[in-house]
Amino acid sequence: MRMLVLAALVVATAACDRVSMPNLSFEDPANKAKAAAPAGDDFAFAEMDIASLQARMARGELTSRALTQAYLDRIAAIDDAGPKLNAVLELNPLALQEAETRDAERRAGRVRGPLHGIPVLLKDNIDATPMANSAGTLALANHQPKADAFLVGRLRAAGAVVLGKTNLSEWANFRSSRSTSGWSSRGGLTRNPYVLDRNACGSSSGTGVAIAASLAAVGVGTETDGSIICPSAVNGLVGVKPTVGLVSRSGIIPISRTQDTAGPMARSVADAAALLSVLVGRDERDPVTADSSGRAVFDYEARLRPDALRGARLGVVRQAMGYHAATDAAMERAIAAMRRAGAEVVDVIVPTWGQWDAAESLVLLHEFKAGVEHYLASSGAPVSTLAHVIDYNQRHSQATMPHFGQELLEQARATNSLGDPVYLSARSDARRLARTEGLEATLAAHGLDALIAPATSPAWRTDLAQGDRFLGAGYSLAAVAGTPSVTVPMGDVKGLPVGVIFMGPAWSEPRLLGLAYSFEQATRARKAPRFVASIGADPAPLPAAIPAPVELPSAATPSDDRPR
Structure with a gap:
């Protein structure tokens, strides 16, 4: 969730507890499908969107089971x-069974909605049975929640197939000020599919990489400050950070009750909108969702218009520029495209830009301790307090802390309760500076529909000595304000994707998604990953072509259904 803009050490080794990948392939060399995809890639469903997959299933040309099997094969061949x-x-060891159930429902004339039979990946801080939920830490590697998170229940009720869990920055990047984005002690280091020696950003790194590489149709990430937006931008995706309160957080390992939210990560705005429509909903276990009553939209895709930029008034936050020349150049091209599409674009200054940083840090330290200890105790986790987590890491330091420490966990343990006046003052200051006097004041002063900025610079080279190198991140304003933001691809820098972020007032997701969709349709900037080893290199060798899925009788089972 939390995107810490600080130096970190990169891990290049996989975690010791990762068990072998199940053999879920059903070979049929005579039936190989080809589709537009990365160089040397023969995957039949690469880059395919939800609408296309649904159309094929509606015509009887594809089943959910075949699609799920194809993604499982893809994960085995590309990811591992x-x-x-x-x-x-x-x-998910029950993924094929879930898909078969969806197929049976379709044959009986029951289609639950746009996600019916669509495989979805979840970040590994979201409860989803029968899998572990670990936040990437070995301390929780065997933690098996007894029930789904609220949003997972929403997905399953909508007919989605839960394919599995994705790697993340350990503790959602809230363990050390020198951590590396995309690394966890349970899962090792996730690599950027565009250029393999570049960082995938975090903390929703695994979800970003998996969806960019067509390992599933869509994915769910979580964010506290940048952890949907940044990995979406550097992996060429659309990422939606909703208004806090639009999507339930119950059943998600938390950092901050003030800033946490889950949200969609997808290859297109339409897919992100379809996924968001399912995720939203009021949850009695997360009281903040009561604020969404009368404000949530349950069909965001219906709000998308290719001409939404016409007549829109947008403000460029130049304070997020000037850090990376090629990113600035891409942003100028994006601005020009918006103007050609009919938008009025003006320069603005956010008067409180960055002034919320110190207050935000205090808020997160206090809220992390309270939130994570509540989650651990209520979910029956093998460790029940933050002190237990810290002690576990110390006792297993060779496996858990080979490259960086846990000073943020230790600082959080030292905080007082949420009744502490220091915390209460910091929470008020952070929200005032980012939301009231920052985003909302700037929108109002210039009569704007949204603010725009580069989401962040291109992915940096993963470097053991230097750590992370974030430049010009534009996402913190909306993150601390608790308001929505949407990033969409705006081009690339030497093959590395860069995104533009749209930020608006609370509950403005329909408007922001419309603007993002209009920009996406005008520019078509997304490119599939090429899997090159380094800048200027040829594409990395891919495995032999993946066979097209073969339908088997429903009694057939894979040879090994263990989770990995």
């Missing part, structure tokens, strides 16, 4: 073998 992206942490 091939370029070894290390994005998927654990598979």
Whole structure:
């Protein structure tokens, strides 16, 4: 969730507890399908969107079981073998069974909605039975929640197939000020599929990489400050960070009750909108969702218009620029495209830009301790307090802390309760500076529909000595304000994707998604990953072509259904 803009050490080794990948392939060399995809890639469903998959299933040309099997084969060939992206942490052993159930429902004339039979990946801080939920830490590697998170229940009720869990920055990047985005002690290091020596950003790194590489149709990430937006931007995706309160957080390992939210990560705005429509909903276990009553939309896709930029008034936050020349150039091209599409674009200054940083840090330290200890105790986790987590890491330091420590956990343990006046003052200051006097004041002063900025610079080279190198991140304003933001691809820098972020007032997701969709349709900037080893290199060798899925009788079972 939390995107810490601080130096970190990168881990290049996989975690010791990762068990072998199940052999879920059903070979049929005579029936190989080809589709537009990365160089050397023969995957039949690469880059395919939800609407296309649904159309094929409606015509009887594809089943959910075949599609699920194809993604499982893809994960085995691309994620674990091939370029070894290390994005998927654990598979749902019941995924094929869930898909068969959806197929049976379709044959009976019951289609639950746009996600019916569509495989979805979840970040590994979201409860989803029968898989573990670990936040990437070995201390929770065997934690088996007894029930689904509220949003997972929403997905299953909508007919989605839960394919598995994705790797993430350990503790959602809230363990050390020197942590590396995309690394966890349970899952190792996730690599960027565009250029393999580049960082995948975090903390929703595994979800970002998996969806960019077509390991599933769509995925769910979580964010406290940048952890949907940044990995979406550097992996060429659309990422939606909703208004806090639009999507339930119950059943998600938390950092901050003030800033946490889950949200969609997808290859298109339409897919992100379809997924968001399912995720929203009021949950009695998360009281903040009561604020969404009368404000949530249950069909965001219906709000998408290709001409939404016409007549829109947008403000460019130049304070998020000037850090990376090529990113600035891409942003100028994006601005020009918006103007050609009919938008009025003006420069703005956010008067409180960055002034919320110190207050935000205090808020997160206090809220992390309270939130994570409540989650651990209520979910029956093998460790029940933050002190237990810290002690576990100390006792297993060779496996858990080979490259960086846990000073943020230790600082959080030292905080007082949420009744502490220091915390209460910091929470008020952070929200005032980011939301009232920052985003909302700037929108009102210039009569704007949204603010725009580069989401972040291109992915940096993963470097053991130097750690993470974030430049010009534009996402913190909306994160601390608790308001929505949407990033969409705006181009690339030497093959590395860059995104533009749209930010608006609370509950403005329909408007922001419409603007993002209009920009996406005008520019078509997304490109599939090429899996190159480094800038200027040829594409990395991919595995042999993946066979097209073969329908088997419903009694057939894979040879090994263990989670990995």
